[in-house]
């Protein structure tokens with residue numbers, strides 16, 4: 001037999017090998033193999049069976065061995081790899097390396113455990129004779145005879161104080177048998193759920209949940225590809241719907257992939273899933289998949305899935321590649337989260353890949369969010385996805401009302417840029433008196449460097465692109481990061497003539513200082529990437545907060561995700577403008593998402609919650625629609641804008657980044673390239689730029705960027721690749737294509 005192999009050796013080719021007789025039967029499509037190449041033995045993945053038409057078969061080398069006796073990639077994963085390579089402009093080998101964890105590729109040592117069991121039961125008379133002659137042997141036999149299942153050898157011998165020679169004798173006589181099993185190092189086996197006890201019992205569904213579940217059951221029963229978007233307000237019980245669907249898929253004998261934006265931030269979801277899955281008939285094992293696993297844990301989890309021992313995986317982005325067999329359901333929780341996008345090669349979007357994988361597997365894909373991405377929402381409008389809605393919070397609890405504080409008025413009152421408005425301070429004090437808790441959010445998604453007028457809230461935008469202009473301190477200019485439009489920064493507000501237009505956002509530290517000033521006795525904890533350096537510190541702080549040992553928690557939106565604290569009755573968003581006026585056409589969408597998610601953190605217990613949002617631009621739509629979590633209203637307004645500018649989701653956006661040590665050469669190169677693309681692909685793509693990247697220079701390398709708008713990524717990307725290999729004349733210039741970037745940073 002001849003096979004075509006993708007070598008994992010850093011070049012994107014298919015090479016052909018002979019399968020030696022000893023390996024015949026063990027090699028199939030998706031097998032991870034070793035083979036001779038480049039003077040060494042390397043790993044490769046079998047991509048196809050059968051000889052190429054024109055190859056002299058006698059000259060082929062033979063495969064060296066097969067790493068695992070089952071395919072490392074299912075056929076649909078291999079297809080997915082090929083689709084990703086085309087769509088995201090990178091090599092199939094790079095995708096395969098992403099799909100198969102390093103520990104698996106290395107074939108890291110599997111931890112084995114020896115077990116002892118009775119092989120041949122002895123009549124009681126024999127046992128008594130044994131006890132007289134060899135008491136240790138009899139003790140061991142009696143113990144094991146009483147056990148339901150094989151027992152760990154080391155432990156039993158130590159506990160019963162039995163020596164190895166006694167075991168050896170019983171094994172030799174065939175009275176006992178020894179077996180070895182792989183030991184699973186189960187992540188989160190300590191039940192670390194941020195200190196929370198998790199209800200294992202299913203809730204009785206409310207009518208909206210029931211109708212969503214009914215629909216999903218029908219889809220699962222049909223056994224064909226479909227996508228459903230579960231749009232449910234915060235606290236509407238989306239997780240319960242996911243769990244029912246998972247239950248159904250497992251009962252039907254299928255496998256499940258469950259994606260969350262960031263496992264470290266969602267220990268509750270993971271714990272809840274685990275306990276529920278273990279309660280489901282048969283005690284299903286749930287593999288947890290995230291970037292902080294040890295090599296051993298990773299390998300064990302992967303093996304359990306690849307062999308079909310486990311059928312459910314829950315994890316972040318890369319869990320979408322887990323080798324789950326017979327995939328029936330892919331759930332993507334908080335599908336709008338930018339964290340699903342990988343910011344290094346391959347630059348894939350976990351949600352989009354999830355949809356594609358479901359399609360290739362003929363499975364159901366369930367996307368869920370209180371604030372879906374506009375991409376997914378327009379797919380509903382176009383009839384591609386089904387919409388399932390949960391409009392009520394469970395137990396008919398009220399959504400908290402968002403109180404908007406106008407910082408323009410506050411700034412005039414307090415003279416200067418206030419960190420905490422009078423209203424927020426009063427609300428804080430009230431919480432401290434009632435021994436209730438507060439969360440203060442500061443959004444630090446990049447620092448804002450747009451010009452915002454503190455008198456009238458005016459923000460300077462690009463006349464061509466409908467995004468905020470960026471202030472460049474070095475040469476006192478305003479620039480657009482999409483089209484490169486540039487002009488001198490005004491000294492006064494173009495709208496109201498006020499001089500305080502140079503504005504900067506607040507940091508977490510300044511907010512902490514302000515809080516300590518107004519509430520010196522409160523127990524305050526700050527949580528951001530600076531203070532969370534130690535592993536597990538994050539979970540510790542959350543556990544303390546839950547236990548009520550912290551009054552006020554200050555942090556970036558990393559604390560906003562999926563956390564459920566019943567005693568939090570006040571949530572403050574200190575500086576809504578930072579996310580709103582970043583130079584990105586998704587700024588409004590991100591702000592709306594942030595506000596709704598943040599508001600969802602308040603009033604989850606039986607007490608009503610209060611949300612206070614501070615902003616210089618209270619009139620903006622992101623803020624107004626978020627007050628009642630009006631997703632439909634927001635989507636309609638925002639989509640109109642996107643349609644007018646033909647921005648995503650109406651077209652795809654591709655970023656092309658050029659990096660190089662010589663600024664002039666880089667610029668020339670980018671401009672020449674842009675001209676070529678305009679000439680060759682001008683009918684299929686619209687170009688913006690080239691222009692200097694927002695951060696023009698990093699580590700002595702200059703950066704320029706070019707943007708393509710297109711409706712046909714899979715036709716444009718291969719063309720760009722073809723042009724690129726013909727045009728590449730400067731080897732000190734690095735280029736990166738980013739298809740469907742989630743931020744314009």
Ligand code: ADP
Nearest residue numbers: 203204205206232234235236237238239240394
């Ligand atoms: P969401 O993910 O939509 O924000 P969750 O799934 O976290 O909401 O559910 C919020 C809370 O409501 C959870 O504590 C959950 O256990 C509970 N819950 C879910 N469904 C029901 C139900 N039908 N009846 C009562 N409580 C429920």
Ligand code: ZN
Nearest residue numbers: 462465480483
């Ligand atoms: Zn512009």
